[in-house]
Amino acid sequence: MSFEYHEPTSLAEAVDLGARFGADGRFLAGGTDLIIQIRRGKLRLRHVVCLHRVPGLDGIAANGSVTLGALVTHRALERHSAFQGGLRALVEGAEVVGGHQVRNVGTVGGNIVNASPAADVTPVLLALDTAVTYAGPGGERTLPLDGFLVGPGQTALRPGELLTGLRFSALPGRSATAFLKAGRRKAMEISVVCMAARLTLDAAGERCAEARIALGAVAPTTRRARAAERALEGRAPTPDVLRDAGRLAAVESQPISDVRASARYRTLLVETLVTRALTRCLERIREAAS
Amino acid sequence: MTKVALTLTINGQRHEVLTEPHRTLLDVLRADLGLTGTKENCLEAECGVCTVLLDGRAVNACILLAAQCQGRQVLTIEGLGRDGQLHPLQQAFIDHGAVQCGYCIPAMILSAKAYLDEHPAPTEAHVREALAGNLCRCTGYQKIADAVLAAARELAHRR
Numbered sequence: 001m002s003f004e005y006h007e008p009t010s011l012a013e014a015v016d017l018g019a020r021f022g023a024d025g026r027f028l029a030g031g032t033d034l035i036i037q038i039r040r041g042k043l044r045l046r047h048v049v050c051l052h053r054v055p056g057l058d059g060i061a062a063n064g065s066v067t068l069g070a071l072v073t074h075r076a077l078e079r080h081s082a083f084q085g086g087l088r089a090l091v092e093g094a095e096v097v098g099g100h101q102v103r104n105v106g107t108v109g110g111n112i113v114n115a116s117p118a119a120d121v122t123p124v125l126l127a128l129d130t131a132v133t134y135a136g137p138g139g140e141r142t143l144p145l146d147g148f149l150v151g152p153g154q155t156a157l158r159p160g161e162l163l164t165g166l167r168f169s170a171l172p173g174r175s176a177t178a179f180l181k182a183g184r185r186k187a188m189e190i191s192v193v194c195m196a197a198r199l200t201l202d203a204a205g206e207r208c209a210e211a212r213i214a215l216g217a218v219a220p221t222t223r224r225a226r227a228a229e230r231a232l233e234g235r236a237p238t239p240d241v242l243r244d245a246g247r248l249a250a251v252e253s254q255p256i257s258d259v260r261a262s263a264r265y266r267t268l269l270v271e272t273l274v275t276r277a278l279t280r281c282l283e284r285i286r287e288a289a290s
Numbered sequence: 291m292t293k294v295a296l297t298l299t300i301n302g303q304r305h306e307v308l309t310e311p312h313r314t315l316l317d318v319l320r321a322d323l324g325l326t327g328t329k330e331n332c333l334e335a336e337c338g339v340c341t342v343l344l345d346g347r348a349v350n351a352c353i354l355l356a357a358q359c360q361g362r363q364v365l366t367i368e369g370l371g372r373d374g375q376l377h378p379l380q381q382a383f384i385d386h387g388a389v390q391c392g393y394c395i396p397a398m399i400l401s402a403k404a405y406l407d408e409h410p411a412p413t414e415a416h417v418r419e420a421l422a423g424n425l426c427r428c429t430g431y432q433k434i435a436d437a438v439l440a441a442a443r444e445l446a447h448r449r
Contacts, residue, residue, distance in 0.1 A: 099423015
């Protein structure tokens, strides 16, 4: 697995190297996926461009809207004080990734570029309407995360382009998030199904003003369950309505059968987890209000 | 292939290393520096036997390029004891019979150290979660958890 190693010290230099190497090179963030892919021979690279000396990529800015640099680690997400309230799903998604050793090193940007359909933080970011910013020779571009994820291991990034950060808006009042994951054991597990929900109630606290439901490991990419979201909006969040949303999300999912679970079991899990996560959001909104 | 020149501080001692860029911290520790207390097994960050502390945090040395560690502090099991004395975690593992084949133990102890440094009074559930990234195929987890809890008490007593 031999390659040339580069350590740019500015974003401009990193972008130049990316443009020069194109498909012969890859950017290295934490490396917890990339190094394994190189060792397995899945990726044959002539150049690895390590980003850890590029300043400004590992910051979390949470003043109203939230900006995450591409090199923010899962550990940093788990511990940030701004994510302990309404944004708790970010912590819940980050803390089930690998063991401490992987979370100490693996980054949120690397996780998105790796584009595993089973990535645990990605559904949370989708539920928050996250936008992805990336840089290339043509300058900086921003896309909704939804459109950025193209397929298993595939994103809208072209060779040499570099994901620099993520951004999402502040949660409106009367909002909460929740993340749930089903696996065969409690830790070190690739999700059988993972999902995140965000619920915002109207000013009276009686009806759903906005809902987001994002599903992992049940389609070629992490994706939103839009029919289920629409079924919630404008309605009172009764147990029946939340169960209906779960059923609709199950219909929208397109799981495969593999070593971890059958497609049928995954569909059943989606229904249960979506209903449960929405219920949890509702509890959290009420707890915060009381 | 252009080699990279690195300065690594390992167990408090500075090492100048010249190595190919694809080599991992694990390769350099074991093959170049003879520090074979850090073990090699799955090479995919699943088993955790290669765990060392990088600037105080547990990492899998098998998937970390040595070049990523330039200028940083590495602690391996060889550097844990001081002045011929075992670290309280090492002593607790012996006292509780927590070592069976032994292969996972250096990494187990280092993961436990990183955790106890930040969480001095854990519950058993916390300890088990802290060690989730370290597999023991002898499956001796109960005695390992007991040993870590005993070491936490001993460390608290010394403070």
